[in-house]
Amino acid sequence: xxxxxxxxxxxxxxxxxxxxxxxxxxxxxxxxxxxPEQWSLHHDAPIKIDFWLRAVKHLRIExxxxxxPLKILVVDRWKDVPAALLSFCQxxxxxxxxxxxxxxxxxxxxxxxxxxxxxxxNIALQGHHGGTLLIPGSVKTGAAAYYRVFTPFAxxxxxxxxxAPYRLTPGLKKQSAAGMPSSDDFxxxxxxxxxxIPEGLQRAWPATPAAALERLDQFAQTRMxxxxxxxxxxxxxxxxxxxxxxxxxxxxxxxxxxAALVQNQGESDTGQRGxxxxxxxxxxxxxxxxxxxxxxxxxxHQPMRx
Numbered sequence: 452x453x454x455x456x457x458x459x460x461x462x463x464x465x466x467x468x469x470x471x472x473x474x475x476x477x478x479x480x481x482x483x484x485x486x487p488e489q490w491s492l493h494h495d496a497p498i499k500i501d502f503w504l505r506a507v508k509h510l511r512i513e514x515x516x517x518x519x520p521l522k523i524l525v526v527d528r529w530k531d532v533p534a535a536l537l538s539f540c541q542x543x544x545x546x547x548x549x550x551x552x553x554x555x556x557x558x559x560x561x562x563x564x565x566x567x568x569x570x571x572x573n574i575a576l577q578g579h580h581g582g583t584l585l586i587p588g589s590v591k592t593g594a595a596a597y598y599r600v601f602t603p604f605a606x607x608x609x610x611x612x613x614x615a616p617y618r619l620t621p622g623l624k625k626q627s628a629a630g631m632p633s634s635d636d637f638x639x640x641x642x643x644x645x646x647x648i649p650e651g652l653q654r655a656w657p658a659t660p661a662a663a664l665e666r667l668d669q670f671a672q673t674r675m676x677x678x679x680x681x682x683x684x685x686x687x688x689x690x691x692x693x694x695x696x697x698x699x700x701x702x703x704x705x706x707x708x709x710a711a712l713v714q715n716q717g718e719s720d721t722g723q724r725g726x727x728x729x730x731x732x733x734x735x736x737x738x739x740x741x742x743x744x745x746x747x748x749x750x751x752h753q754p755m756r757x
Contacts, residue, residue: 452476452477452478452546452547453477453478453479453480453543453544453545453546454472454473454474454476454477454478454479454480454545454546454547454548454549455473455479455480455481455482455539455540455543455545455547455548455549456469456470456473456474456479456480456481456482456519456549456550457469457482457483457484457536457548457549457550458470458481458482458483458507458510458521458550459484459550459551459553459558459700460551460553460582460698460699460700461551461581461582461700461703462483462503462506462507462510462660462699462700462701463510463513463660463700463701463702463703464510464513464514464517464622464623464660465619465620465622465660465703465706466581466619466620466703466705466706467551467581467620467703468551468579468580468581468620469549469550469551469577469578469579469581470549470623471620471621471623472549472577472579473547473549474517474519474623474624474626476547477626478626478627478630478631479519479626480519480520480521480522480543480545480631480632481510481511481514481519481520481521481522482521482522482523482524482539482548483507483510483521483522483523483524484523484524484525484526484532484535484536485504485507485523485524485525485526485638485640485641486525486526486527486528486529486532487500487525487527487640487641487644488527488528489527489528489529489557493557497644497647497648498648498652499695499698500644501644501645501647501648501653502656502658502695502699503658503699504641504644504645505645505653505658506658506659506699506701507521507523507637508637509658509659509660511634513660514634515634516625517623517624517625517626518625518626518627518628518631519626519631520631520632520633520634520635521634521635522539522543522632522634522635523635523637523638523641524536524539525638525640525641529557529558529560529561530561530564532561532564532565533561533564533565533567533568533569534568536548536565536568536569537568537569537572537574540569540572540574541572543632545574546573546574546575547574547575547576547577548565548569548574548575548576548577549576549577549578549579550562550576550577550578550579551578551579551580551581551582551700552578552579552580552581552582553582554587554740554743554744554747554750555743555747555750556747556748556750556751557750559747562576562578581620581700581703582700582703582704582740583704583737583740583741584608584612584617584704584705584708584733584734584737585608585611585612585617585737585741587740587741587743587744587745588741588744588745589611590604590607590608590611590741597741597742597745597746598738598741599742599755601734601735601738604734604738604741605731605734605735605738608734608737609719609720609734612708612719613719617705617708617709618705619703619705619706619709656695658699658701659701660696660701660702662696662701663693663696663701663702664702664706666691666692666693666696667691667693667702667706667707667710668710670690670691670692670693671710671711671713671714672714674688674689674691675691675711675714675723675725675726675729676714676723676725676726677689677725678690678691678725678726678728678729679724679725679728680725681725682728691707691729693707697736704733704736704737707733708730708733711726711729711730711733712730714726715727715730742755
């Protein structure tokens with residue numbers, strides 16, 4: 452069985468549930484679908500696109516070290532992704548596609564349409580939870596409703612994480628290269644998008660998981676305990692500067708939580724105040740992901756509905 456890991460906002464190899472699930476089945480191909488026109492419709496800034504594309508180029512290197520080729524498709528609009536994905540799977544005799552779920556309206560519509568079309572051709576599309584600490588929809592009030600206030604949501608998350616701690620996905624073994632296709636060259640249309648950001652900004656924000664983990668380690672070792680008082684002063688480098696890495700999935704929320712718990716003797720709500728407050732920020736990120744799952748129209752600037 453040949454499986455595909457469809458990379459989206461999870462451009463990493465470590466703690467990558469979709470990639471691990473695909474690799475467990477046998478020969479695996481990595482896939483990234485670039486959609487420049489859709490990015491424009493979403494008003495994605497050039498600096499964001501540059502960061503993500505540099506991350507994809509590095510992802511290719513990491514995957515090739517595991518003998519997993521990375522194929523790149525350019526599909527301008529997400530509405531055309533299902534047909535392109537089907538064609539790709541048929542061309543490479545793929546039986547299963549694995550991806551980590553995304554929760555915006557357009558993303559969910561894209562994935563539902565892809566699931567339906569692939570299923571008509573006996574190809575499975577399997578979603579995983581690689582972007583959050585807890586499965587969206589699993590943290591609800593006593594009335595089985597989604598939390599709409601952060602503080603009780605955070606308390607419920609901490610209780611769940613105490614009883615069932617977040618487990619990092621195990622690393623992968625190198626697969627056999629026999630019979631595998633080669634990785635794709637970076638398409639010219641994407642290379643052109645990489646030439647608009649000054650080199651100084653690119654050096655300041657290296658788009659690799661190693662850079663993300665290094666920043667996390669430095670923050671945990673030197674600044675995390677002082678996060679609460681330092682974060683409000685722009686002149687002090689008191690934050691983690693991990694936001695773009697989390698957004699692109701170069702590092703997972705679980706890796707961040709583990710680093711914080713190591714520094715705080717395993718405690719999430721007691722111990723060093725700065726670390727507890729930073730864990731709270733991870734839970735704020737979790738809160739909005741869960742809200743987006745429960746109220747997907749939020750991504751279209753619509754209010755929450757009871």
